[in-house]
Amino acid sequence: MVKLGFQKEKVRDFDPTFSSSKDEFTIALSGNANVGKSVIFNQLTGSNQIVGNWPGKTVEKAEGKLYFQGQKIHVIDLPGIYSFSTFSMEEIVSREYIAHEKPDVVINVLDASVLERNLFFTLQLMEMEVPLVVCINQVDIARQKGIIIDEKKLEKALGVPVVFTVAVRGEGLRKLIEKAVKAAEKPKKVPEIIKYGGEVEKRIESLSEMISSKKTSLNYSNRWMAIKILENDPEIIKNIKKESPEIISYANQLAYEIEKIHQEPSFAVMASERYTLANLIASGAQVQTKIDIPFSERLDKILTHPVLGYFTSALVIIGLLLWTFTIGDFLEGILSNAFSFFQPVDPQFSGAITAILWNGAFGGIVAGVTLIIPFVIPFYLLLSYIENSGLLTRVAFMMDSFMHKIGLHGKALIPLILGYGCNVPAIDSTRILETRRERLLAAFAITFAPCAARTILILGLVAIFVNIWWALGLYVLDLIIIFIMGRIALKATPGESTGLIMEMHTLKLPSFSVILKQTWARTKSLIYLVFPIYIVGSAIIQAFYALGVLEPVSNFMAPLTVGLLGLPVFAGVLLIVGAVRKEFILLTLVSFVGTDLSLALNPTQFIVLAIVGMLYLPCFSTIAILIKEFGWKAASVITGANFATALVVGGLFAKILPYFL
Amino acid sequence: MSDNESISENIEEYLEVIYKVSLEEKKPVTTSNISKNLNIAPGSVTQMLKKLDKRGYVHYSPYKGAVLTEKGLKVASKVTRKHRLLERFLNDILKLKKDKIHSEACQMEHALSDDAERALCQLLEQPDQCPDEAPIPACDFKFDSCEECLERKHEDVEEVGSRDENLISVISLGENEVGRVSFIRGDYKVIRRLMDMGITIGAMVSVIKLAPFKGPVEVSVRGSKLALGRDIAKNVFVELIDCESKDEDGALVHG
Ligand SMILES: Nc1nc2c(ncn2[C@@H]2O[C@H](COP(=O)(O)OP(=O)(O)OP(=O)(O)O)[C@@H](O)[C@H]2O)c(=O)[nH]1
Ligand SMILES: [Mg+2]
Ligand SMILES: [Zn+2]
Ligand SMILES: [Zn+2]
Helix, strand or coil: HHHHHHHHHHHHHHCCCCCCHHEEEEEEEEEEECCHHHHHHHHHCCCCCCCCCCCCCCCCEEEEEECCCCEEEEEECCCCCCCCCCHHHHHHHHHHHHHHHCCEEEEEEHHHHHHHHHHHHHHHHHHHHCCCCEEEEHHHHHHHHEEEECCHHHHHHHHCCCECCCCHHCCCCCHHHHHHHHHCCCCCCCCCCCCCCHHHHHHHHHHHHHHHHHCCCCCCHHHHHHHHHHHCHHHHHHHHHHHHHHHHHHHHHHHHHHHHCCCHHHHHHHHHHHHHHHHHHHHHHHCCCCCCCEEEHHHHHHHHCCCCHCCCHHHHHHHHHHHHHHHHHHHHHHHHHHHHHHHCCCCCCCHHHHHHHHHHHHHHHHHHHHHHHHHHHHHHHHHHHHHHHCHHHHHHHHHHHHHHHCCCCCCHHHHHCCCCHHHHHHHHHHHHHHCHHHHHHHHHHHHCCCCCHHHHHHHHHHHHHCHHHHHHHHHHHHHHHHHHHHHHHHHHHCCCCCEEEEEEECCCCCCCHHHHHHHHHHHHHHHHHHHHHHHHHHHHHHHHHHHHHHHHHHHHHHHHHHHHHHCCCCCCHHHHHHHCHHHHHHHHHHHHHHHCHHHHHHHHHHHHHHHHHCCCCCCHHHHHHHHHHHHHHHHHHHHHHHHHHHHHHHHHHHHHHHHCC | CHHHHHHHHHHHHHHHHHHHHHHCCCCCCCCHHHHHHHHHCCCHHHHHHHHHHHHEEEEEEEECCCECCCHHHHHHHHHHHHHHHHHHHHHHHHHCHHHHHHHHHHHHCCCCCHHHHHHHHHCCCCCCCCCCEEEECCCCCCCCCCHHHHHHCCHHHHHHCECCCCCCEEHCCCCCCCCEEEEEECHHHHHHHCCCHHCCCCCCEEEEECCCCCCEEEEEECCCCEEEEEHHHEEEEEEECCCCCCCCHHHHHCC
């Protein structure tokens, strides 16, 4: 924990000249999803990995450094994994890392309140003979559920060091590192505690003898490879087949014999036996004391109630927006007043170039402060709260059948809600879905999700200059568009959809410090990225405008902007700059006409501009990640679909709205 | 057709209807309901129900109606399974008109042998629902998974043997009921995933919650809670474990 003084030790203990091989080593954090690996990682290294109370946040490995008693320790945070026989993308990252990179120690993090299921993976790690320290985390939650674990008994049963921790409070982390360091310095052989039934064991031995006689180049123990082959592990089988296919045909024979004896596929036999042992160890080391039904369980009953559950789910989705709207509106009013007190924010198009630039830059600062502070920070605060409470899995549970209508299952709702914040990490987290097709469908839906930048646009144009109901209406419209486009995409990419299999973790009262840190980290990176762009961009645009460069561009786009959408001529420029970041539409508008936008646009135009701005393109960084994840073709199809939707919906509203407003 | 056989066909039809209705309503099936479904006069239905009660297929009380016993459930789910497999066959392979399928299957189901039932299931690639989306019950052969059934192709069902206990799908477990996982139907990857998450053959599961609109099921297994999509959960079959509070009336009334 940072508070434990690791940061201070960094100064005191670290001596760069000191570097024998054992003074620098690697510790990897591994374990089931949502056990607290990233919290531990953040505490140890001072990083800002995403944490939240739903499975599958960490999708790529992260690295950080820790200086501890003169040693430089590389800490690796890995995605959650339930078993080495895995199929899902983020789990493969973990498996590859542990199998190939061979960290000096693996800290296996376990959820104390679900000991048996977590031990299933511990046993697989032990089977792999990686140097291991077992970290029993979330002891506080287990205690709330009346589960008491005996450290000594567990340590004895497993034969590897065991440490109890409460990661959110930093408890036990120092001890954890001490034991890990010790384990790295003097690696002990991991005991072979898992023995399968006689018939299976005999065949494992016979197969590993054969493997050792063939001398494969694979860098695993023979026993482990034998087990994996008998378990029908596609990766190991593929690799061995390349070198000596006769091993595989012999193994098939053995697997068949096992199946014959147990009347069960061999992977099922082994999974069952591992679970039997996990059950034995868990029930030997823990006692369940009688307790009242904890508050979290009672709350859970409401959240997944057949009627109330939908209500609370809707509340989560809409509440997030309402909260941002009301708090944001309020704060924005105060801040704008404060600014206008210093200097009236009106554009300046003539006079000295420096004055023009300064005016533009100041406009950028004002826009940045009045948009980010009131809207983005409250939004991130609540999002972080929702993420850490465990509400998201409950919403995913309730909405599963609804999500099936757009070819996805409930888990896909989680990236979609994250897409409210920013599309980029949301598309990243589609990796929790099982197939490429589903990830693509989800990513497509996400590009329509009202991210923070779109929210700013809707607020800045519609909530302030039309009214808040129209702004909310646009949100509803956006949800409808997501649904319709999702249906269309589903029709265009037929295929089988997978079903939902998701762990429902205990609801938690989020830790205040985790939320604040996470909100700050997100806001900070936004400020670093956005403020300079706002300020410089705003100054440049105003200068360009004063120099008259922008007019030809606007005129060129007039058939679209004026003809189809009924917007003023200068809207062409807005749409071009908005491709970089959507807020630029607003920002540029302000630098053209000053803060009172109603001088330039009528209500219909505000709404149409907001709709088109919201839909017409995913922003640059979103397009970039689409290309990275799905390739050029998919990215351009998605972008094209966005553009077409914007024109159709925008054009439609431009024609209809005048009758209503 | 001998007299004896025609009675047993008749019995099967009754049990099939009681099975269907009691899965929908989860309470005893009334005489009038059966009469409506089979298009037989209520008087004859009452006669038949008394007979079925005497033979141990149902518990019948004149005021409440009929509930399947374990023995009745076994026959009923078997014949329902054959009926729905046949419907699939007639629909998917023979491409018969939809309105003919049901009555056609009703004719054929009683003559279909167990080996033919198994072969049909394999041919159709282990379907889990009939053309109008009613679930196909699991088979009663001693297999833990469809994989195993395929691998042991050369053995006929007599060699494999049949289960003593009735299997029910996890989604028909009632509150406070515990089941032991005995059979998982479906794709290798899904089964593997379920096993990794703790749903192995022999594991004890109970249902915490069933989401409406054919939504997922939340189950408790090995101290953890899992959400399983309906399409996955309906293919996880369990044997009901005798808790002290087991309903005396019969197997299909829960809670
Ligand atoms: N009460 C309590 N909560 C904890 C503890 N450790 C972690 N948490 C919470 O558990 C949740 C999951 O923590 P993460 O660190 O994100 O879990 P992870 O293992 O990295 O999860 P994935 O990356 O999804 O595999 C977060 O909401 C944490 O705040 C603990 O010791 N006590
Ligand atoms: Mg993580
Ligand atoms: Zn019939
Ligand atoms: Zn049918």
